[in-house]
Amino acid sequence: MNSLIQQIQSSLLNLLGSTIEVLPGLIGGVIIVLLTRYSADGIQQVTAKIGERTIRSQSLQLLLAKMSYVATWVVGVLAASVIAFPGLRLGDIIAALGLGSVAVGFAFQDIFKNFLAGVLLLVQEPFRINDQVIIENYEGTVEKIDIRTTQIRTYQGERVLLPNATVFTSAVQVRTAYGQRRTDLGVGVDYNTPLSEAAQLLEETITQVEGVLSNPTPEIDLVSFGDSSIDFVVRYWTLPQQQRVRQVQTRAIIAIKKAFDRADINIPYPIRTLYFYDQQRFNDYLPLSQDEASN
Known part of the structure; x- marks a missing residue:
């Protein structure tokens, strides 16, 4: 013991x-x-x-x-x-x-995959910090590229964290990759409008809008015969940031409406023309009356 x-x-x-x-x-x-x-x-x-x-x-x-x-x-x-x-x-x-x-x-294959994808994104730089991008269904400003995720701030003020592997393998639309960005603004005029005068007025108006770049120069195109209007597309260039694009588009719409009002050019509402007639008279399956038969 x-x-x-x-x-x-x-x-x-x-x-x-x-x-x-x-x-x-x-x-x-x-x-x-x-x-x-x-x-x-x-x-x-x-x-x-x-x-x-x-x-x-x-x-x-x-x-x-x-x-x-x-x-x-x-x-x-x-x-x-x-x-x-x-x-x-x-x-x-x-x-x-x-x-x-x-x-x-x-x-930890997912962690390593996202880490390597993050390194490649930082090295290759398909987009940069503060670029405005569209990735899948998310649109906003790139705030951070971390080891595992890419952080985006949407225009509504929401934070979106996307796995780096998803960003690396997805189609990415970089809206601020270049120094200017084009906006296509549709405008319709009624069929009685002289088209050459309307095109010239649109060109003069859009070039005077604040924020529209002079180079590349704006373009005015006729694109289609609509149901109630002949349709123009005003193509102009601005700085690429989303806020600038929205502000310039608002100013452009106001300026075009004022110019058309001064020139008495009508932007028509959608119109449908209705024809009324006696359906009985044009029915081929009804028997003819005596007067119609004698004729």
Whole structure:
């Protein structure tokens, strides 16, 4: 009985001694992880400031900052592991990571897929921060390209987070990719209007609207004979931002209506012409009367 008690005491003492021996390393590892947490944020901010001074592309600045953040965490975790477990060598850690990469890849394939897609979006720059885009059914301004998602602010003030893999594989319409953007504004005039005079008036009016660019020059096209009007399309160019496009279109509609009113040009309502006649008289299946038969 005494020997059993002594054996238990010896085991507890050995366990306590092992714990005391390992405890400094564990404390050191925890301290390194905490330092890494704050260091990663600081290094990311410093890298972002350096990128702003040396790199013109805002997307590459963001990519550099994100990569420095991830690299700091990787180095910190490896250092903490080596200090917390002195018998563990750096080569053993790398080998373990290599063996577990397949399992981790299957478990986190969506995360890795979105991460790689985000890196490619930042490197290739199909669009940039503050560009106005249409992706699938979402339209708005690109605010941020993160490691996993692309953040869009819609024109209604809503935030939309799209997975980077979805953005990378979808058709993206970049509405602010160029310095100007065209608007096609339909206008109808009645059939009694002299078309050459109407076209000239439209051209003179649209060129005087504030916000319409002189280069490329506006164009006036006749496109169709409508049910109640002959239809023009006024094609003009503005700055590409959505707010500018809306404001200029409003001014253009007001200016065209005023010009047509002064020139006594009518913008017709939809019209249908109805003809009334005696259906009995034109019915071929009714028998003829005596007078009609004699004729």
